[in-house]
Amino acid sequence: MCGWAGYCRVLKAYPKRKSLVKASKIKECNKNFNFLNLYSMSISYKIIPRKNPQDFTAASKYYAAVTPNGSVDFESLAEMISEQCTVTDTDCLAVLNVLEKNIVRELKEGRIVRLGKLGNFQVGLSSDGFDTAEEVTASAVTKSRILFRPAKKMRTLLQNLSFKKAS
Numbered sequence: 001m002c003g004w005a006g007y008c009r010v011l012k013a014y015p016k017r018k019s020l021v022k023a024s025k026i027k028e029c030n031k032n033f034n035f036l037n038l039y040s041m042s043i044s045y046k047i048i049p050r051k052n053p054q055d056f057t058a059a060s061k062y063y064a065a066v067t068p069n070g071s072v073d074f075e076s077l078a079e080m081i082s083e084q085c086t087v088t089d090t091d092c093l094a095v096l097n098v099l100e101k102n103i104v105r106e107l108k109e110g111r112i113v114r115l116g117k118l119g120n121f122q123v124g125l126s127s128d129g130f131d132t133a134e135e136v137t138a139s140a141v142t143k144s145r146i147l148f149r150p151a152k153k154m155r156t157l158l159q160n161l162s163f164k165k166a167s
Contacts, residue, residue: 036085041069043069043162044066044164045064045165046166048065051062051139067166103121107121117154122147123146124145126141126143127146133145
């Protein structure tokens with residue numbers, strides 16, 4: 001890997017910026033960029049048995065479940081972002097921390113938080129049912145949760161995934 005993975009993407013998106021990089025780096029970046037585009041990872045899955053929650057006497061059925069391939073933390077995301085632009089990893093971390101705080105604050109206000117091509121966050125709730133509208137009060141709320149609705153680009157990603165059985 002050339003160490004310029006983020007810049008490789010920028011070179012493809014904005015070819016006029018090539019004047020900022022040495023020719024040898026451009027060749028290396030282009031080679032790695034093409035490799036990254038052609039090589040797609042598969043999502044590993046494992047097989048797990050599950051009982052029917054409506055009929056515990058019925059035989060278990062087997063289902064595929066994702067086997068996580070690790071995780072990425074806030075600091076690592078900030079570092080990756082800083083490698084793909086001119087902002088330092090400390091600045092990226094600061095921005096991500098403020099973004100997190102603002103998302104939480106806006107959700108507490110009952111607002112939908114729209115994050116562009118990523119998707120939308122919103123608070124959802126469940127409540128008990130009543131015969132009349134007057135009986136429904138705040139105490140009827142039984143559960144709240146955060147809903148995420150992916151944007152079109154994220155939904156498209158789901159259509160292009162490939163899967164392999166975990167070994």
